[in-house]
Amino acid sequence: MTVMEQRGAYRPTPPPAWQPRTDPAPLLPDPEPYRVLGTEAAARTDPELLLTLHAQLVRGRRYNAQATALTKQGRLAVYPSSTGQEACQVAAALALQERDWLFPSYRDTLAVVARGVDPVQALTLLRGDWHTGYDPYEHRVAPLSTPLATQLPHAVGLAHAARLKGDDVVALAMVGDGGTSEGDFHEALNFAAVWQAPVVFLVQNNGFAISVPLAKQTAAPSLAHKAVGYGMPGRLVDGNDAVAVHQVLADAVRHARAGGGPTLVEAVTYRIDAHTNADDATRYRGDTEVEAWRAHDPIMLLERELTGRGLLDEDGIRAVREDAEALAADLRARMNQDPVLDPMDLFAHVYAEPTPQLLEQRAQLSAELEAEREGAQ
Amino acid sequence: MTTVALKPATMAQALTRALRDAMAADPAVHVLGEDVGKLGGVFRVTDGLAKEFGEDRCTDTPLAEAGILGAAVGMAMYGLRPVVEMQFDAFAYPAFEQLVSHVSRMRNRTRGAIPLPITVRVPYGGGIGGVEHHSDSSEAYYMATPGLHVVTPATVADAYGLLRAAIASDDPVVFLEPKRLYWSKESWNPEEPPAVEPIGRAVVRRSGRSATLITYGPSVTVCLEAAEAARAEGWDLEVVDLRSLVPFDDETVCASVRRTGRAVVVHESGSFGGPGGEIAARVTERCFHHLEAPVLRVAGFDVPYPPPMLERHHLPGVDRILDAVGRLQWEAES
Numbered sequence: 071m072t073v074m075e076q077r078g079a080y081r082p083t084p085p086p087a088w089q090p091r092t093d094p095a096p097l098l099p100d101p102e103p104y105r106v107l108g109t110e111a112a113a114r115t116d117p118e119l120l121l122t123l124h125a126q127l128v129r130g131r132r133y134n135a136q137a138t139a140l141t142k143q144g145r146l147a148v149y150p151s152s153t154g155q156e157a158c159q160v161a162a163a164l165a166l167q168e169r170d171w172l173f174p175s176y177r178d179t180l181a182v183v184a185r186g187v188d189p190v191q192a193l194t195l196l197r198g199d200w201h202t203g204y205d206p207y208e209h210r211v212a213p214l215s216t217p218l219a220t221q222l223p224h225a226v227g228l229a230h231a232a233r234l235k236g237d238d239v240v241a242l243a244m245v246g247d248g249g250t251s252e253g254d255f256h257e258a259l260n261f262a263a264v265w266q267a268p269v270v271f272l273v274q275n276n277g278f279a280i281s282v283p284l285a286k287q288t289a290a291p292s293l294a295h296k297a298v299g300y301g302m303p304g305r306l307v308d309g310n311d312a313v314a315v316h317q318v319l320a321d322a323v324r325h326a327r328a329g330g331g332p333t334l335v336e337a338v339t340y341r342i343d344a345h346t347n348a349d350d351a352t353r354y355r356g357d358t359e360v361e362a363w364r365a366h367d368p369i370m371l372l373e374r375e376l377t378g379r380g381l382l383d384e385d386g387i388r389a390v391r392e393d394a395e396a397l398a399a400d401l402r403a404r405m406n407q408d409p410v411l412d413p414m415d416l417f418a419h420v421y422a423e424p425t426p427q428l429l430e431q432r433a434q435l436s437a438e439l440e441a442e443r444e445g446a447q
Numbered sequence: 448m449t450t451v452a453l454k455p456a457t458m459a460q461a462l463t464r465a466l467r468d469a470m471a472a473d474p475a476v477h478v479l480g481e482d483v484g485k486l487g488g489v490f491r492v493t494d495g496l497a498k499e500f501g502e503d504r505c506t507d508t509p510l511a512e513a514g515i516l517g518a519a520v521g522m523a524m525y526g527l528r529p530v531v532e533m534q535f536d537a538f539a540y541p542a543f544e545q546l547v548s549h550v551s552r553m554r555n556r557t558r559g560a561i562p563l564p565i566t567v568r569v570p571y572g573g574g575i576g577g578v579e580h581h582s583d584s585s586e587a588y589y590m591a592t593p594g595l596h597v598v599t600p601a602t603v604a605d606a607y608g609l610l611r612a613a614i615a616s617d618d619p620v621v622f623l624e625p626k627r628l629y630w631s632k633e634s635w636n637p638e639e640p641p642a643v644e645p646i647g648r649a650v651v652r653r654s655g656r657s658a659t660l661i662t663y664g665p666s667v668t669v670c671l672e673a674a675e676a677a678r679a680e681g682w683d684l685e686v687v688d689l690r691s692l693v694p695f696d697d698e699t700v701c702a703s704v705r706r707t708g709r710a711v712v713v714h715e716s717g718s719f720g721g722p723g724g725e726i727a728a729r730v731t732e733r734c735f736h737h738l739e740a741p742v743l744r745v746a747g748f749d750v751p752y753p754p755p756m757l758e759r760h761h762l763p764g765v766d767r768i769l770d771a772v773g774r775l776q777w778e779a780e781s
Contacts, residue, residue: 200556200558202557202560206557206561207560213553213556213557217548220517220545220548223513223545224517224549226514226521227517227518227521227523227524227525227529228525230521231522231524231525231526234503235526241521253513253541254513254514254544254545256511257509257517258514258517260509260511260514261509261511261514261518264509418559419555419557419558420554420555421554421594421618422616422618425693426647426694426695426696426697426698427695427697
């Protein structure tokens with residue numbers, strides 16, 4: 071029978087090798103960002119968790135304010151504030167177990183501190199006395215990554231290695247909306263999905279990549295939808311609802327730990343402050359927009375729930391604020407001390423053993439310092 | 448007296464043997480890259496490794512070089528010792544940001560907390576008739592990046608020894624494999640592979656008194672040919688094989704130049720901003736009073752790598768080397 075003869079009954083069949091890789095339906099994010107606070111589900115949440123989240127959010131906001139103040143006093147070279155995004159920062163740290171790893175980007179100092187890193191050591195990069203001020207192995211926190219999305223493949227590799235060794239370790243990697251345009255975002259998600267690596271990707275969609283709004287960054291229905299193309303679930307969550315973010319991340323971490331593979335979580339939030347203290351946000355956005363987001367403030371949302379349920383009163387809020395003030399006072403006091411610098415550190419840790427070339431240059435710097443000391447006398 | 452059964456081996460086979468021995472000696476050694484599994488790599492350097500050690504130890508990755516090297520960073524952070532294969536020189540460029548922004552400086556930025564024992568194998572150089580983007584000499588980029596070691600073998604024995612040393616190193620090593628030497632053969636005793644020396648020492652491949660040819664990788668054999676041809680002109684040339692560009696063995700190089708008083712640096716990489724400029728400067732700074740002539744460079748031209756039918760005009764050959772030797776101001780002696 072020729073094709074002409076079978077025309078009536080002809081149905082095109084897929085080529086022999088073709089089969090659907092995976093059913094996309096279960097991977098799709100919800101049409102609306104997932105919320106807990108202000109919904110019926112809020113009543114079922116654990117009071118202890120709510121109080122812990124609240125205390126951490128208040129500490130986080132105070133930390134951001136103090137760090138920004140330190141830039142004005144010349145104690146920090148620069149500070150990218152996460153004010154408005156505290157729910158994402160805190161929930162990311164609290165969703166992990168001790169043995170897990172956090173891979174932060176440069177705006178994620180709060181998450182690093184919430185994970186247990188010393189607040190001063192967490193600021194070493196931004197103070198400028200070294201690059202990474204903490205030992206990444208102490209709290210299993212990778213260095214704050216400045217080149218966008220480049221830390222995501224590291225999270226995948228670490229989680230993959232842990233799985234090969236039989237350890238049930240999960241890596242949570244943080245990136246911004248702008249970072250999702252980078253090639254490393256794509257490569258990391260693809261590797262994670264192919265390897266079924268236990269990784270959770272948290273995209274904090276704070277509306278802006280410095281000045282460029284999301285509309286100029288992507289034409290995707292949402293950033294969470296990007297997950298589907300890699301064959302992993304995408305979750306969309308209200309990034310200012312600390313309980314919802316924590317729940318979604320904890321679910322994703324559990325899923326990864328159980329061998330279910332990676333998840334992409336998009337937390338919809340807003341950067342209340344400018345990109346950094348050196349940025350002028352009035353050049354690219356209006357007050358109305360900022361005010362609308364202030365009305366959806368993560369601390370306010372949580373306090374409304376806590377006070378409404380009688381879990382927190384004025385005294386309780388005061389106690390939390392005092393704790394945050396103590397954190398800020400300690401930060402201020404320690405950051406106001408000049409860091410101890412040793413110029414010879416330039417040559418430490420470039421290689422396990424310095425090359426002959428570096429030994430020569432080290433001797434040169436040593437002689438320069440000696441001459442400086444003699445000149446000062 | 449027992450006779451040692453010497454067998455011929457190619458450079459590619461020596462590299463395979465080095466990977467296999469390293470994987471057998473240390474379960475932390477993992478190989479990953481494009482086509483390194485069943486196929487054994489496009490140059491067959493990883494031949495048989497997936498079969499012998501399993502696909503978890505020798506892994507076919509998605510086709511994404513930044514992802515491969517980035518994943519290797521995380522694997523190394525968790526205690527593994529990844530050996531990454533970049534399929535060709537010019538296909539390693541997507542991994543450049545990972546290499547420069549993370550691999551090279553992770554030890555330094557974490558004050559030694561995170562060393563990265565990663566070996567990045569890169570087949571490099573021309574002379575195999577490769578079409579566009581298959582013949583680059585990219586060593587100058589890597590040399591200009593503090594925190595990396597840059598190593599390249601020119602012999603079968605060195606291919607084994609240097610790769611073992613690179614994998615054993617606690618620092619990242621860019622291991623440049625001269626493609627056109629993959630099929631070069633030497634005899635060796637497979638029962639007892641060559642000794643593993645630490646990275647960083649050059650070697651004199653041919654002793655001579657008239658002038659020193661300073662070279663590495665694919666150009667070493669060309670320089671040895673040139674040295675043979677130079678005998679007809681009455682020149683007795685010394686050939687120094689650098690083996691390691693970073694660290695650089697000033698001692699061996701300068702000892703040779705002080706003996707001969709004349710030097711030519713030979714490489715395929717372009718001369719402008721290429722390794723030869725650095726080497727000539729180092730030699731001049733250290734051996735000025737021993738030099739009878741300026742240090743010359745014989746290099747590829749400063750053009751994008753040419754198409755295969757033209758590459759012989761680009762690559763430094765015996766004639767271009769001898770021409771340079773002829774310009775070493777011999778008349779000053781008389």
